[in-house]
Amino acid sequence: MSKKIALVTGGTGGIGTAICRRLADDGLQVVAAYTNEEKAKAWKDQQKEAGYDFEISHINVGEFESCQQACQEVVERLGPISVLVNNAGITRDGFMKKMSWEKWHEVIKVNLDSVFNMSKACLDNMLEAKYGRIINISSINGQKGQMGQTNYSAAKAGMHGFTKALAQETARKGITVNTISPGYIATDMIMKIDEPIRNSIMEGIPVGRFGKPEEIAGAVAYLASDEAGFITGSNLAINGGQHMC
Numbered sequence: 001m002s003k004k005i006a007l008v009t010g011g012t013g014g015i016g017t018a019i020c021r022r023l024a025d026d027g028l029q030v031v032a033a034y035t036n037e038e039k040a041k042a043w044k045d046q047q048k049e050a051g052y053d054f055e056i057s058h059i060n061v062g063e064f065e066s067c068q069q070a071c072q073e074v075v076e077r078l079g080p081i082s083v084l085v086n087n088a089g090i091t092r093d094g095f096m097k098k099m100s101w102e103k104w105h106e107v108i109k110v111n112l113d114s115v116f117n118m119s120k121a122c123l124d125n126m127l128e129a130k131y132g133r134i135i136n137i138s139s140i141n142g143q144k145g146q147m148g149q150t151n152y153s154a155a156k157a158g159m160h161g162f163t164k165a166l167a168q169e170t171a172r173k174g175i176t177v178n179t180i181s182p183g184y185i186a187t188d189m190i191m192k193i194d195e196p197i198r199n200s201i202m203e204g205i206p207v208g209r210f211g212k213p214e215e216i217a218g219a220v221a222y223l224a225s226d227e228a229g230f231i232t233g234s235n236l237a238i239n240g241g242q243h244m245c
């Protein structure tokens with residue numbers, strides 16, 4: 001039997017890499033989407049050395065046409081996409097007083113428009129197959145808000161509304177749509193925060209440490225599995241107890 005195909009946006013990043021590996025370990029054929037060609041090629045070689053044979057696909061998730069074209073190309077080359085993980089994301093922090101429209105818009109495009117663009121590009125095939133898994137990687141800061149991140153908090157909160165609405169539309173079609181909201185996970189995105197600020201963030205995490213990318217990947221793998229067919233429209237908070245709701 002041919003393998004199910006999973007497409008992971010931001011697949012070459014910190015959390016993305018762990019997701020790609022875990023889905024591959026679970027027997028899926030994984031396509032990692034990227035924008036940085038040089039980084040992606042080096043990443044693919046590194047993964048190969050570690051025993052993972054990933055496909056890669058250039059997709060600018062903020063651009064509707066880029067998503068349409070790239071997904072069509074993946075479908076033609078490999079087959080329909082069964083699992084979509086909307087994981088690509090960026091931050092452009094700044095207090096509202098100094099937040100430019102460009103910083104606002106860039107973050108909304110990459111973190112939220114992307115979810116529409118990619119889901120739209122994959123949905124028809126999922127509907128035809130009467131099967132699909134869409135998993136959106138949001139953030140604790142979309143749940144609780146974070147000063148200096150009006151753009152990011154708004155984009156990540158918007159994902160929840162999208163998830164719940166699309167989950168209702170697709171519930172009878174074999175397609176589940178869920179969100180995962182990670183807390184602070186030890187990736188480059190977090191490790192580039194100044195050390196004193198990072199330490200003060202860690203003090204606020206009841207579990208007493210940052211999360212591991214593999215801890216997010218494990219939840220993605222579960223939501224992507226056949227076993228999770230009764231979970232849809234949900235939000236799974238994985239944050240070491242930092243925000244409970």
Ligand SMILES: NC(=O)c1ccc[n+]([C@@H]2O[C@H](COP(=O)([O-])OP(=O)(O)OC[C@H]3O[C@@H](n4cnc5c(N)ncnc54)[C@H](OP(=O)(O)O)[C@@H]3O)[C@@H](O)[C@H]2O)c1
Nearest residue numbers: 010013014015034035036060061088089139184185187189
């Ligand atoms: N790390 C955390 O603590 C944390 C906490 C909560 C939520 N999250 C969320 O988890 C997700 C992954 O975060 P991470 O820590 O793994 O970050 P990361 O290592 O910086 O990875 C982000 C990925 O997004 C991709 N990307 C950026 N702009 C893109 C665009 N326009 N089109 C397509 N891909 C684009 C990047 O690919 P290229 O390099 O090829 O551009 C990169 O692979 C993000 O959505 C983030 O907001 C992270």
